[in-house]
Amino acid sequence: MDTEKEIINLVVARLQNLPSDKEISIGSSGEFTxxxxxxxVKNDDDIGRKMIAIEMDFxxxxxxxxxxxxxxxxxxx
Amino acid sequence: xxxxxxVTTPRSDSTxxxxxxxxxxxxxxxKSKSLQFIVLAKDxxxxxxxxxxxxxxxxxxxxxxxxxxxxxxxxxxxxxLIQAGKNETALKGMITYALSCSSAQVLGPAAVKAGARAYxxxxxxxxxxxxxxxxxxxxxxxxxxxxLTPANHVIVSLAKGHxxxxxxxxxxxxxxxNVQKLISSEASEDDRExxxxxxxxxxxxxxxxxxxxxxxxxx
Numbered sequence: 001m002d003t004e005k006e007i008i009n010l011v012v013a014r015l016q017n018l019p020s021d022k023e024i025s026i027g028s029s030g031e032f033t034x035x036x037x038x039x040x041v042k043n044d045d046d047i048g049r050k051m052i053a054i055e056m057d058f059x060x061x062x063x064x065x066x067x068x069x070x071x072x073x074x075x076x077x
Numbered sequence: 078x079x080x081x082x083x084v085t086t087p088r089s090d091s092t093x094x095x096x097x098x099x100x101x102x103x104x105x106x107x108k109s110k111s112l113q114f115i116v117l118a119k120d121x122x123x124x125x126x127x128x129x130x131x132x133x134x135x136x137x138x139x140x141x142x143x144x145x146x147x148x149x150x151x152x153x154x155x156x157x158l159i160q161a162g163k164n165e166t167a168l169k170g171m172i173t174y175a176l177s178c179s180s181a182q183v184l185g186p187a188a189v190k191a192g193a194r195a196y197x198x199x200x201x202x203x204x205x206x207x208x209x210x211x212x213x214x215x216x217x218x219x220x221x222x223x224x225l226t227p228a229n230h231v232i233v234s235l236a237k238g239h240x241x242x243x244x245x246x247x248x249x250x251x252x253x254x255n256v257q258k259l260i261s262s263e264a265s266e267d268d269r270e271x272x273x274x275x276x277x278x279x280x281x282x283x284x285x286x287x288x289x290x291x292x293x294x295x296x
Contacts, residue, residue: 019267022220023209024274025092027178027202028144028155050202057280058273066276067260070250077239077247 008048011041011055026050078170078295082112082138082236083130085122087153091212093143095205096176096225098215100142103229109236111293112138122152124164131167138172138292140232145177145198148184161187168193172241172292174231178202185285195241195286197231203281204274223271224278227251231282235292242288252279 015038018024023031029047032040040048084104086097097118104114115134117126122143130136141158144151148161159165161184169192175181181198188196205224211217230251234244256275259268 014270017266018270021208021210023207025095025205025207027092027204028146028151029202031091031207054204054273054277058276061276061280066253067257070253071246077234077237077243 007052007056008041008044011052012038014055015041015051078137079135080112080293080295081134081136082114082140082232082292083127083134083136084114084116084140085127085142085152085158086116086118087122087143087151087155088119089154091207094212095207095215095218095221096142096228099221099225099229100140100176100232102216103232104140107233107236109293111238112236117152120153122158123156124152124158127152127158128164128167136171137295138174138235139168141173141175141177143177145175145180145184147179147182148187150175150177150180150184159184159188165193166191168196170194172235172286172290173197174235174244175199176203176228181281181283181285185283189286193286194290195284195288197241197245197282197284199278199281200283201277201281203228203278205278206271206274220268220271223255223268223275227255227275228278228282238291238293240288241284241286241290245282245284245288249279249282252276252282 018034025031088094141150150159152158165188168188172195175198181200185196185198206220208218208220230248231244234247252275259272
């Protein structure tokens with residue numbers, strides 16, 4: 001299996017865990033149910049590629065320890 | 078420059094209805110003594126009305142809610158309010174916060190180049206979750222709250238007199254705190270799935286221009 005296919009399968013598996021009773025708003029692209037999102041990822045269209053980008057970015061952020069960092073601010077803004 | 082903040086709150090679909098309702102709640106809650114908010118709601122969120130309000134009030138802050146793209150932010154019925162290469166000079170002297178998709182990519186830097194004091198916005202699509210059963214009452218939607226309260230914190234912080242840089246950092250930290258809450262054992266498995274989207278919005282929030290600029294303190 002090539003890497004691209006593996007990534008699509010990974011993202012589909014992650015999206016399966018989204019709650020079925022919610023919709024995701026993606027700006028002017030509209031609102032999508034979990035099932036619709038999965039379709040877009042499988043079709044490898046713009047929305048699908050956006051979902052893949054979000055997943056890949058999240059995995060990199062976890063590797064970088066983003067959960068435990070805090071952006072520095074000089075006061076209680 | 079005056080202590081006036083103009084706010085556009087179009088409502089042409091579910092997404093704009095949500096972000097506009099939360100924006101109006103935020104400015105209602107802020108009740109800033111140092112900023113007077115003027116809301117251009119629904120069909121008043123148009124380029125011609127906005128430009129006439131610029132001339133009349135010389136606002137220090139502009140809070141745009143609506144759909145967007147790399148070079149633009151839209152208003153009522155997705156008509157263009159501000160677009161790079163067209164009318165970004167209208168933002169001259171102002172601090173703008175755009176709760177809109179990806180306008181910090183091109184419009185933000187173009188506005189600053191044209192004389193805007195600062196431009197805060199999202200470099201990528203702003204993403205959030207909606208509970209369809211709460212469509213008629215967006216403020217009761219706790220899922221949307223996780224995303225829209227941090228996003229609106231930029232305005233809360235600016236209204237308190239904090240700088241553009243501080244307000245941006247404070248909002249990013251608000252997103253991060255919501256992520257950290259979802260890691261805790263008290264969060265439901267469903268809610269934990271929202272983490273990656275909160276991280277996405279947090280990382281996408283950027284500011285251009287003078288990070289030391291403030292929206293308050295004008296006569």
